[in-house]
Amino acid sequence: MDALVYKVAANWRQWLRGLPARIGTTLLPPRCLLCGEPGDDGRDMCAAWLAVPGTCGRCLRREPLLHFAHAAFVYAPPVDGLLARYKFHGDLAAGRLLAGLLAETLDGVERPQALVPVPLHRSRLRQRGYDQALELARPLARATGVPLAAGLLQRHRRTAAQSELGAMARRRNLRGAFRVAARGRLPAHVALVDDVMTTGATLHAAARALRRAGVARVDAWVCARTP
Incomplete structure (x- = not known):
């Protein structure tokens, strides 16, 4: 029983710590600082500007x-x-x-x-x-x-x-x-x-x-x- 209470309390504290960030994201959702489009994955940058592993578009075309x-x-x-x-x-x-x-x-x-x-x-x-x-x-x-x-x-x-x-x-x-x-x-x-x-x-x-x-x-x- 004590272990269950401790686990619930820990989860509650974690939820409270993340509350300001969730409120900020709701009121001010991530917005790309480069082009103004919605941000990707919680970042203030959209997917179009994120570097990803692989072959570049120019090399894919030719x-x-x-x-x-x-x-x-x-x-x-x-x-x-x-x-x-x-x-x-x-x-x-x-x-x-x-x-x-x-x-x-x-x-x-x-x-x-x-x-x-x-x-x-x-x-x-x-x-x-x-x-x-x-x-x-x-x-x-x-x-x-x-x-x-x-x-x-x-x-x-x-x-x-x-x-x-x-x-x-x-x-x-x-x-x-x-x-x-x-x-x-x-x-x-x-x-x-x-x-x-x-x-x-x-x-x-x-x-x-x-x-x-x-x-x-x-x-x-x-x-x-x-x-």
């Missing part, structure tokens, strides 16, 4: 061009300095180091059938003297055992330097810049190799050309990605 992207590092010191030395100052030793570090981070990452370096246009190649993505992909192919498909993708249209452009201009700049040169049967799954992923415009443009040519899955392996 399958992403890149299935998976892997970056060894965040683009920040000291990696950004190594990348600048490699890309703009001809320090190939820095490139070998970056390729080795990238290879070491690939444990557990699904292997593609081929590695495809993001190519330079021939005019940029003459100016720089080497293709930084290709020089990353060569040791990466040896370290992972994944075949290198260096000539599969071509950059057939000269474009402005991406570093000088904003996000929207980057996408416009690369529209139609790549084409698949190889004929015959293509690998079903490839990984694009590049030094840095910033907005992703270059990698997406390259992936679009590969997907249109019949490649079923395109991943991206990069040394660093901007936060």
Whole structure:
């Protein structure tokens, strides 16, 4: 009997503690502070603004061009300095180091059938003297055992330097810049190799050309990605 009385009293105290909140909810029901619609689940925010796990609406409407992207590092010191030395100052030793570090981070990452370096246009190649993505992909192919498909993708249209452009201009700049040169049967799954992923415009443009040519899955392996 004492236990029953204690339980009833505890329930009564709990009900009284929740009474102000129930009165407030009745008199002032939850209202979304962002759009004014009725709140969801007792919150002052409606369901339209709540993040939920799963695939975003844009990706549900259209399958992403890149299935998976892997970056060894965040683009920040000291990696950004190594990348600048490699890309703009001809320090190939820095490139070998970056390729080795990238290879070491690939444990557990699904292997593609081929590695495809993001190519330079021939005019940029003459100016720089080497293709930084290709020089990353060569040791990466040896370290992972994944075949290198260096000539599969071509950059057939000269474009402005991406570093000088904003996000929207980057996408416009690369529209139609790549084409698949190889004929015959293509690998079903490839990984694009590049030094840095910033907005992703270059990698997406390259992936679009590969997907249109019949490649079923395109991943991206990069040394660093901007936060």
